[in-house]
Amino acid sequence: MNIIELSGVTKTFGSVVAVDNLSLEVPKGSIYGFIGPNGSGKTTTIRMIMKIMYPDGGSLRINGREHNSHRLQNVGYLPEERGLYKKMKIGELLQFHGELNNGTDLKRKIDSWLARLDLADYKEKKVETLSKGMKQKLQFIATILHEPEIIILDEPFSGLDPVNAEIMKDVILDLQKKGATIIFSTHDMSMAEKMCDYIFMIYQGKKVLDGTLSHIQDQYGSDTLRIQSDMGAGALEGVAGIEKVNDFSKLQEVRVASGFDPQKILAELLKKTRITRFEIAKPSLNDIFIRIASPDKKEDNHG
Amino acid sequence: MDKILTLFKREYRAAVRTKSFLISLILVPIMMGGGFLAVIIMENKQETEDxxxxxxxxxxxxxxxxxxxxxxxxxxxxxxxxxxxxxxxxxxxxxxxxxxxxxxxxxxxxxxxxxxxxxxxxxxxxxxxxxxxxxxxxxxxxxxxxxxxxxxxxxxxxxxxxxxxxxxxxLNLDAEQTADLFRYLNVEGMGLVTVDKKTGEQQAAEESNELQSFLVPYVITILMFMLVMMSAIPLLVAVMEEKTEKIAEVLLGTITPFQFMMGKVMGGIGVSLTTAAIYVTAGIFTLNRLGYESLIPYEILPWFFIYTTLFIIMVGSGMAALGATANDNKDAQSLTFPGIIPVILPMFIMVPIIQDPSGTLATTMSLIPPFTPTIMMIRLATEVTVPTWQPIVGLMGVILFTIFSVWIGARVFRAAILLQGQKPTIANLFKYAFKS
The missing domain is CATH 3.40.190.10 (Periplasmic binding protein-like II)
Known part of the structure; x- marks a missing residue:
């Protein structure tokens, strides 16, 4: 069952088409990753789902109900740019957000969440005394405190150190286990690969990817080689069948030209240097993202 | 309504719990009343230097x-x-x-x-x-x-x-005969003879004094001005800050722009009514203790609270809407003046209104909705009897204008609260209000 359904949704700002004829179905209980370059339409799509903005065309259904002017019940929303009342105490702020979302048993939940995200000692402190990462966690608690059915997180991991990002990831997965549907936008492709059941990519307002990771990767085939050699990137110069090289210094990721046999590339390389790793793989999400949204691609598109 | 109340509670607590609220509660009347007191003191104090x-x-x-x-x-x-x-x-x-x-x-x-x-x-x-x-x-x-x-x-x-x-x-007249030739008589200003509603007895007219004629409308006007200034006017900067600090977007996921705006306006009303209740109670207590209970205008207090509340909603929704269109302090400063006109203008014409509360200027201005709350209250606070229909018609006008202000304010607020970088020009304001 789909909990969110967008059909032919379009949103324009003046002459700019921010979201163009977008259709999307988010299954209940899934984690749906929204990816795309800055300014591609992710936040506008999220704002339309949240009814903060209204589409100019198309239809949008949440829990089977048509979009209307009433605010969504049982939804938690963490916007991309955080906004908290600086002068409020942490406990009071969470109580305020909990009440605004019709939450119940708030006092117990506030204490429990503050303890889990290591903020219990700050309950009586003002928001302005917190570090950026702490504010991030605080706003996350405010988003999920009322145990919403749908959780929409715009860039939830930005600004977090690896430890806190790990904690946040565990919480998100826990919430999914308890039945919540989670949409999150991110620029962290590895996080999206690891966490999301479905990935949706929007580019210049249009949907360019949508599906499970393996489904998306299948569209691109096994055209990626990961190579480690004594010569490094120098060994790849002049080798036929290589379309693009992404040099990570110790490792080179190579895109093979369509229809070219990777074994021929291996044979060529062995003539030049000693090979310590040669892996034929599907492209990573990061690679797919770059293929779609790189400046070269933009030029191609415009051309 | 629950969400407006939740937001109202936050706004109210955030305002009244601050030290600045307590300080302004004490300082503002001292500063405003101090000027009046200084004039009285200086008037009685003679210079003694040769x-x-x-x-x-x-x-x-x-x-x-x-x-x-x-x-x-x-x-x-x-x-x-x-x-x-x-x-x-x-x-x-x-x-x-x-x-x-x-x-x-x-x-x-x-x-x-x-x-x-x-x-x-x-x-x-x-x-x-x-x-x-x-x-x-x-x-x-x-x-x-x-x-x-x-x-x-x-x-x-x-x-x-x-x-x-x-x-x-x-003229060769006897000095004794002409002793009172140039003696002038002063005119004593008297109030009207009234009949006690309970006993039916006629009450003698009382001498009208300068204090009663000027002080009561002056204090009422200043109090109303102060209450609007401390609640409705700061909404512009408060909303602008919540917009620029992205608090607005967080809240708009949960509440509608109208609820957001009204929660803030209601918070302002709460702060003002608290202040008004403190000042009015303290004023009544002090005047009773000093034996000036006849100065307390009990009969106009309900009008005062009704008009003040509506005035704050009217001005507050306008200021909140203007705040939603502002992107920075510079925008906020340039928008404050047009928003503040209904509050400031009556202060400029307060003296002629007090001097002639039944004149054409006073009557006309008191029936123009943005100015009705202040001007009608000045007229009601003077000793002149304002025809009963006028405060009622004035009130109806204010109610209708307040509904219009809230409606148009909400439209502007909704259209502008998430917009960044759009200048609050008249053309844009018109677009937000009527085309959004």
Whole structure:
């Protein structure tokens, strides 16, 4: 069952088409990753789902109900740019957000969440005394405190150190286990690969990817080689069948030209240097993202 | 409604729990009332420092009378009869013959006034006994600030008294018979005779005093001005900050723009009514203790609270909407003035309204909705009976205009609250209000 359904949704700002004829179905209980370059339409799509903005065309259904002017019940929303009342105490702020979302048993939940995200000692402190990462966690608690059915997180991991990002990831997965549907936008492709059941990519307002990771990767085939050699990137110069090289210094990721046999590339390389790793793989999400949204691609598109 | 209440609670707590609220609660009336009090104190306080004058008497008939009057003043009048302490300035006058070059003489004396050797100099025209259009019958008082210098009236009175004596003596009348010839009677300002509603007894008219006529409408107006200034006007900057700090977007995921705006306006009303309740209670208590209970305008207090509440909603929704269109402090500053006009304008015309509460200006302005709350309250607070229909019609106008303000404010607020970088021009405001 789909909990969110967008059909032919379009949103324009003046002459700019921010979201163009977008259709999307988010299954209940899934984690749906929204990816795309800055300014591609992710936040506008999220704002339309949240009814903060209204589409100019198309239809949008949440829990089977048509979009209307009433605010969504049982939804938690963490916007991309955080906004908290600086002068409020942490406990009071969470109580305020909990009440605004019709939450119940708030006092117990506030204490429990503050303890889990290591903020219990700050309950009586003002928001302005917190570090950026702490504010991030605080706003996350405010988003999920009322145990919403749908959780929409715009860039939830930005600004977090690896430890806190790990904690946040565990919480998100826990919430999914308890039945919540989670949409999150991110620029962290590895996080999206690891966490999301479905990935949706929007580019210049249009949907360019949508599906499970393996489904998306299948569209691109096994055209990626990961190579480690004594010569490094120098060994790849002049080798036929290589379309693009992404040099990570110790490792080179190579895109093979369509229809070219990777074994021929291996044979060529062995003539030049000693090979310590040669892996034929599907492209990573990061690679797919770059293929779609790189400046070269933009030029191609415009051309 | 629950969400508006939740937001109202937050706004109210955030405002009244601050130290600045407590400080302004104490300081604002002191500052505003202090000016009024200072005028009263200064009015009663006389200067006691001696003053020097020069008199050029072209008529040749005023030197002796002035010398006599000065002697009485300096030896007797300036001392408090009870304590014997000096309570007023002594005057020392230098009598000068008119010089051949009168212009030069005036210039020299002016220099002496400038150097503070003299307080002023007086020039008495030659034909003052029987003034006519052709004659030189002037009485001139030269000083640095002659308009505000009440000392000139002392000289005027002495000289005019002497002139009357001289004119009467020319008629060969007995001085005793003419003793009351120039006695003026003052008009006593009285209120109207009323009938006690409970007992049916007629109540004698009471003398109308300056304090009652001016102080009550003044205090009511200042209080209303202060309440709107402390609640509705700051909404512009508060909303602008919540927009720029992205708090608005977080809240708009949960509440509608209308709920957001109204929650903030209601918070402002809560703060104002708390302040009003404190001031009104303290005022009633103080006036009762001081024996001025007759000054308490109980009958207009309900009007005051109704009009103040609607005024805050009217101005507050406008200010919140303007705040939503602002991107930074510069925008906020430029938007404050147009938003504040309904609050400021009545302050400028307060005095003529108090002086003539039933005049055309007062009646017309009190029925124009943005100005009705303040102007109607001024009129109701004066001793004049305002026709019953006028505050009711005024109230209906204010209710309709407030609904319009909230409606249009909500439209602008909704359209602008998430927009970044759009300048709050008149064209944009119009677009947000009517085309969004």
């Amino acid at each position: 003053k020097n004058f020069a008199v050029i008497d072209h008529s040749g008939m005023m030197v002796e009378p002035l010398k006599n009057a000065l002697e009485i003043r300096n030896e007797k009048d300036i001392y408090d009869p009870e304590t014997g302490e000096k309570a007023m300035s002594a005057f020392h006058v230098e009598f000068l013959e008119p010089a051949a070059d009168i212009m030069e003489q005036q210039r020299t004396l002016s220099e002496r006034v400038k150097s503070t050797e003299l307080h002023a100099f007086i020039e008495i025209g030659p034909d003052i006994l029987h003034p006519s259009e052709e004659s030189e019958s002037y009485l001139r008082y030269y000083s640095e600030h002659s308009f505000g210098d009440d000392i000139r009236y002392w000289f005027r009175n002495i000289i005019n008294d002497q002139l009357r004596i001289l004119r009467v003596s020319e």
